[in-house]
Amino acid sequence: MLGQAKISAFFSPK
Amino acid sequence: MFEARLLQGSILKKALEGIRELITSGNWECSSAGISMQGMDPSHVALTVLMLQNDLFDQFRCDRNVTLGLNHATFSKILKCAANDDIITLKAEDQPDECNLLFQSANDDKTSDFIIKLTDIDQETLGIPDTEYAATVKVPSVEFQRICRDLSQFGDTIIISVKKGCVEFSGTGEIGSAKIALKESGNVDDDEKVSVEMDKDTPCSLSFASRYLNYFTKATSLSDTVTLQLCPEHPLVVSYDIGDNGSLKYYLAPKIEE
Numbered sequence: 259m260l261g262q263a264k265i266s267a268f269f270s271p272k
Numbered sequence: 273m274f275e276a277r278l279l280q281g282s283i284l285k286k287a288l289e290g291i292r293e294l295i296t297s298g299n300w301e302c303s304s305a306g307i308s309m310q311g312m313d314p315s316h317v318a319l320t321v322l323m324l325q326n327d328l329f330d331q332f333r334c335d336r337n338v339t340l341g342l343n344h345a346t347f348s349k350i351l352k353c354a355a356n357d358d359i360i361t362l363k364a365e366d367q368p369d370e371c372n373l374l375f376q377s378a379n380d381d382k383t384s385d386f387i388i389k390l391t392d393i394d395q396e397t398l399g400i401p402d403t404e405y406a407a408t409v410k411v412p413s414v415e416f417q418r419i420c421r422d423l424s425q426f427g428d429t430i431i432i433s434v435k436k437g438c439v440e441f442s443g444t445g446e447i448g449s450a451k452i453a454l455k456e457s458g459n460v461d462d463d464e465k466v467s468v469e470m471d472k473d474t475p476c477s478l479s480f481a482s483r484y485l486n487y488f489t490k491a492t493s494l495s496d497t498v499t500l501q502l503c504p505e506h507p508l509v510v511s512y513d514i515g516d517n518g519s520l521k522y523y524l525a526p527k528i529e530e
Binding site for chain 2 (some may be wrong): 259260261262263264265266267268269270271272
């Protein structure tokens with residue numbers, strides 16, 4: 259089963 | 273004082289078409305280097321980054337960094353009042369609460385003046401780490417748009433797979449399944465051609481939400497070519513170049529095994 263990842267899992271605030 | 277004059281006003285119109293359905297409002301950061309804007313969709317699945325370098329404008333002045341907090345629905349309504357061949361000038365004071373938009377017709381017989389009120393947008397800027405992508409694929413942007421549209425009929429997920437010399441897009445759903453493969457062309461300088469570059473020749477395959485890919489293709493008119501960059505378990509990068517002096521990039525988080 260595929261779940262949608264979020265951008266926050268990859269990129270952090272500057 | 274900020275003032276930027278864009279001879280090819282249609283660039284701004286096209287860029288906003290690629291943004292407005294994904295990001296309700298955004299901070300357009302103006303500096304001496306140009307204008308940049310980044311934002312996420314409400315579900316935080318896609319990050320959109322617009323860069324318009326100062327060289328894209330025939331006149332560009334930015335004495336101090338200025339943030340234009342723009343509601344994209346309003347911005348889009350105003351830009352729709354500009355003809356495709358209009359010259360567009362953006363103007364704002366140093367600490368603005370409004371932005372002035374001036375449209376001049378190509379033969380200078382009509383000028384339209386608009387003021388858009390700015391909003392305070394509390395938004396974090398994300399740092400995008402340097403990534404060595406396993407695959408970089410260039411395809412005609414119209415072809416990519418068509419593939420995304422066609423595969424959306426089969427389900428809400430599109431799998432993008434890259435192997436040597438070939439990129440494959442596939443979708444599966446209740447009505448059936450589809451697989452569209454594009455082979456690398458000989459002459460990669462031509463915008464009509466497909467190029468596939470791979471790091472270490474390792475095949476790479478990732479799943480993405482078709483809804484977002486279709487949002488990205490609203491930017492198709494910005495460029496004849498679109499670049500896709502893939503890396504296992506990383507966001508997909510979908511880039512539309514705006515001439516040599518700008519770009520509209522989308523970062524889409526993949527679907528992963530739960």
